[in-house]
Amino acid sequence: MKTQVPSxxxxxxxxxxxxxxxxxxxxxxxxxxRVLMGKHKPSYTPFxxxxxxxxxxxxxxxxxxxKKEEQKLYRRHSGYPGGLVETQARDVRAKRxxxxxxxxxxxxxxxxKLGKHMYRKLKVYAGDQHPHQAQKPVAMTVR
Numbered sequence: 001m002k003t004q005v006p007s008x009x010x011x012x013x014x015x016x017x018x019x020x021x022x023x024x025x026x027x028x029x030x031x032x033x034r035v036l037m038g039k040h041k042p043s044y045t046p047f048x049x050x051x052x053x054x055x056x057x058x059x060x061x062x063x064x065x066x067k068k069e070e071q072k073l074y075r076r077h078s079g080y081p082g083g084l085v086e087t088q089a090r091d092v093r094a095k096r097x098x099x100x101x102x103x104x105x106x107x108x109x110x111x112x113k114l115g116k117h118m119y120r121k122l123k124v125y126a127g128d129q130h131p132h133q134a135q136k137p138v139a140m141t142v143r
Contacts, residue, residue: 006043006050013121014052015137017130020101021058023142024065029104031142032056036109036118049114053121054105055137060097060126064089074103098124 016035020028034040038050064072072089092099101124109115123132 004043005045006048008048011038011043011048011050015055015132015135016052016140017055017057017132017137018140018142019058019128020056020062020142021128022061022063025062025100025104026065028056028062028142029101029108031140032101032105032122033108035140036105036121047114049117051118051121053132053135053137054123055130055132056098056101056122056124057128057130058126059101059124060093062097062101064100069093074099097126 018028018032032054035054036051038044038048038052040052041050044050069090070088074087074089074092075084077084089100102122105122106119109118123130
């Protein structure tokens with residue numbers, strides 16, 4: 001018996017919408033990353049992009065548990081000495097709320113070229129409107 005390996009031309013990329021309103025950030029990110037990688041499909045292949053597109057709406061209303069709103073830090077570095085910038089989660093939510101969801105999902109994807117390609121299929125919006133109605137996305141529920 002031979003194992004069926006799908007070619008990139010055979011893979012159909014569907015569209016899914018996740019409403020992040022009052023959903024826990026980690027659970028939402030784990031499920032979105034799973035769909036982006038294609039692990040929800042029986043044709044999952046680790047070295048091919050078999051995943052679907054994911055649209056996350058209401059990212060501004062995502063929930064952080066415990067004291068993460070004050071204690072969680074987002075770090076970036078300019079590359080110069082002393083160029084470390086740390087920002088609290090509440091400040092990130094105030095300035096660019098979709099960044100919370102984007103960073104959480106990006107951290108759960110593979111750290112290679114394929115992971116970057118999967119990340120490009122993620123669309124995150126702070127409000128409840130998105131411009132992807134023409135793709136007929138299917139609503140997903142987060143456990």
